[in-house]
């Protein structure tokens with residue numbers, strides 16, 4: 001693999017870039033057009049936008065140039081698709097897909113079963129209510145719908161949001177107001193996913209949910225639901241976290257922890273509908289820079305987790321966002337929540353997203369043991385762990401995120417929620433310090449002598465080590 005060594009950066013710039021805090025001053029980006037898609041391709045990652053049949057020519061040009069993925073915002077929902085029982089109008093969905101595919105965009109289907117707003121046609125509830133056997137009737141309608149819609153695009157759509165928002169708005173239990181829940185209980189999810197899988201066995205099937213990033217109890221409910229589905233053998237391949245950060249910017253550590261928990265289930269995870277309104281940063285000296293940091297944090301959290309394969313923003317640019325007409329956010333219009341401004345120009349958030357995609361996450365296991373005279377880590381070490389990423393031509397010193405190194409008897413509960421942790425990964429009887437160190441270096445591979453870290457804790461105690469093949473290497477091929 002060609003080694004690309006970036007020129008050594010000043011510590012301040014490197015640190016801020018690595019910490020996702022680099023926020024270019026407001027104004028035009030210095031990056032070349034298409035930098036976002038190119039950065040995503042380079043690390044086998046998807047960056048997408050919600051689009052639809054009414055996307056004008058200027059936005060189509062941006063979408064095809066800057067993104068690698070497209071989600072249909074409305075035209076594949078049951079309501080817009082089927083105005084009457086058994087009647088389907090695919091003209092708008094076909095127009096979008098027939099453009100997106102030759103434009104080189106991965107296409108995400110959104111969404112087969114969603115009982116909110118126009119996600120479900122009004123005639124369905126009437127039919128179910130009048131049916132002698134509502135459950136049997138609804139099941140049959142669901143299976144026909146999945147076969148009709150997913151089957152139509154079999155082999156062309158990579159992913160489907162099969163079920164959207166099954167949980168109660170602000171809780172972790174199934175939504176009692178949901179027609180599918182009322183009629184079929186939790187089994188409606190099994191019916192939905194099995195029918196979609198039968199219609200296109202190659203499509204990755206996602207369960208998509210909202211607000212779980214901000215509501216821990218709702219996230220726990222989502223995890224429990226997915227675990228039950230997996231235990232029943234339901235063909236689910238991924239979870240979508242919508243990422244509508246309406247109340248607060250993303251917490252990178254909490255988000256990364258959620259992504260890792262979904263990954264631990266053996267599933268893919270994507271951030272599927274991201275918007276971060278500028279109103280969240282009204283008190284910041286430079287709101288655009290603060291929004292850029294939030295996007296940098298978001299991209300860095302996802303890039304850090306191998307199973308997190310994509311981020312889709314809910315719109316191409318600030319000129320078209322549902323937030324400007326949503327009852328909770330329309331009073332803040334223009335919400336300006338996306339990567340491009342209303343005139344289609346990249347914002348500082350665009351630069352931050354590209355920078356985050358350039359990060360290399362190296363898992364390094366460093367042979368240390370509390371009390372080891374060579375690499376003793378003081379059990380009470382606290383604070384920022386400064387590390388040196390050693391390289392043939394000098395080294396870059398980066399401060400990584402503040403890490404609380406809590407060591408104690410092997411197996412003791414770790415004293416920190418994020419940052420470095422320890423375990424005897426190579427089973428040599430010595431405790432290894434596992435940490436995620438960020439570097440701007442690219443082209444590193446497992447065992448590369450550059451992929452070494454050494455440094456001192458704030459207590460001045462030294463440690464050193466090199467990755468042992470545990471490099472989180474993102475393939476350069478697209479996923």
Ligand code: G3I
Nearest residue numbers: 073074077110111116117118119164210242273314321322
């Ligand atoms: O197409 C009709 C048009 O013919 C009619 O004249 C007009 C006025 O009634 O309505 C148009 O349909 C609207 C549609 O957007 C297309 O613009 C619907 O009323 C309107 O409810 C719909 O809003 C969409 C909403 O989902 C409900 O489907 C938003 O654009 C879309 O951004 C939003 O996206 C959802 C995701 O699908 C799921 N996650 C939450 C997210 C935000 O609500």
